[in-house]
Amino acid sequence: MSRATDRRTGLTRLSPATLGPRDVLHVGSAGLRSRPMRVVLSALGIAIGIATMIAVVGISASSKAQLLEKLDALGTNMLVATPGQSMFGDDVKLPKGSPGMLGRIAGVEQVGATGDLDQSVRRTEKIPKEETGGITVKAADDGLLRTLRGTMASGAWLNAANDRSPSVVLGHVSAQRLGITGAGQQVYIGGRYFTVIGIIDPLPLAPEIERSALLGWTAASNLLAFDGHPTSLYERSTDASVHDVRDLIPRTVDPENPHNVQVTDPSSALQAKAETEGAFTNLLLGLGGVALLVGGVGVANTMIISVLERRHEIGLRRSMGATRGQIRLQFVTESLLLSGLGGIAGLVLGATATYVFAASGGMPWVVPPWAVGGGFGATLLIGTLAGLYPAVRAARLSPTLALQAV
Known part of the structure; x- marks a missing residue:
């Protein structure tokens, strides 16, 4: 808490201290550090979804690049x-x-x-x-x-x-x-x-x-x-x-x-094949999206359980002057970190799977930057959505009720 004097009344007024980025990361990662196994299992669903999407897009892009290289060599x-x-x-x-x-x-x-x-x-x-x-x-x-x-x-x-x-x-x-x-x-x-x-x-x-x-x-x-x-x-x-x-x-x-x-024009067949390379990819991308949503549900479930288990911590912070906004920010940050870890692991797994497939088939290794950026962005979006309800629920806890639950 910080102190401020009201100029009109001359009374000292307490106001909540602001949290800097470093403080937000510290309090947001506290729950992750205390439960590493739960973090791994929760992030796994996100990782599988992102890895599937990156691998599907990467393999499709690698196959298309190989066709285009072949077209360049054969000529149109x-x-x-x-x-x-x-x-x-x-x-x-x-x-x-x-x-x-x-x-x-x-x-x-x-x-x-x-x-x-x-x-x-x-x-x-x-x-x-x-x-x-x-x-x-x-x-x-x-x-x-x-x-x-x-x-x-x-x-x-x-x-x-x-x-x-x-x-x-x-x-x-x-x-x-x-x-x-x-x-x-x-x-x-x-x-x-x-x-x-x-x-x-x-x-x-x-x-x-x-x-x-x-x-x-x-x-x-x-x-x-x-x-x-x-x-x-x-x-x-x-x-x-x-x-x-x-x-x-x-x-x-x-x-x-x-x-x-x-x-x-005999090259038109190869050109059409290169253009339609992503036709089957859409279905597999949909499956990867479903896996990502399932991972998001897992993150939300983990965060709800975390709120229930940490009611005493929440009550203690509230009684020491933490605002509801700071509590919401803490748990949204924790959800984002959890999803971000899964997203990074998924990007690495997806890129590795693409490399193995491309190397075994003699293809160029291609992972489109938009797929990496879009996949990680989707991870952060899922993490934000998954953490909103638990964060709001945690912020609504009364300090006295939270402390009595111990």
Whole structure:
């Protein structure tokens, strides 16, 4: 208590002493220090809720970052032109010279082409022709791998030296299904054996190539009667000219029937996947929010019990001049400290879980700052709400009744 003299009456008036921040922390943490086990159990619910929310957001952000890194590496400037159907519903073919015409469009930097062959690929002639294993046979030009930004897992790509020979390059899925582990082995296509000269690494932007057996353009024409009409044209253009090139492709590839040419963007699937990465996250965030609310209820319950157990302490402080506001501040501070401890533990656990998941999957470790700030802010809000009722109840206790309860 502090003393003040009333100027009009000359009487000494007592007024309650103010509590500084250090005093508030001291009295607010007194209940926590005296009951450490109860503090740990109460903070555990908050920690679980925050850890769940941080881990869910962090794992989702790490997965999205990995997809975006993959998109950056693969590029979003590739377009694919394929034949559609005529106005009468008949299948059409792209002109034989369409790869060269496509390459003359301003802004186009690389062009690759494939042509479908009505053949199956098998390990030996003893395997029935109908058992294709979902593998298609295609003719491919030497610019395809460069346009797709692909790499070879083993062996070599098609070139001028092997374009005329019975050589084949397999996508990595095709190699797995055929049981081919490296170059030098043979597969059976169109009544003769072809030597495998290479296996391609995965191609996320061209999954159809992963499930194909690729022959040289000339070898396909000479050995398997390929008609020379491409069925897929792949092109890379400068980033600034992608939209203009997309509009020009149909009129350039087939000037007489541009409506017969379909143009697609294979990177759009990865972009859509990156954008919808958080769709399932919302459900898990809801579960984390429920856990956080349950933790808040646990904190409120702990604080109510603390008020009941410490009625003598409250009465003693009130009888020594503590105001109701100071009592409320004491217990709200105690609730905030209790929730804050759980929140800090939850942030550490959630970030650690995200790191373990990202490291095991080869992903970048990403924990968005807004998730950390929002999670800790939610913790403090829950702590304030959980401590309000017990604090008000403690402040309403009469000093005499509180002291008589001992």
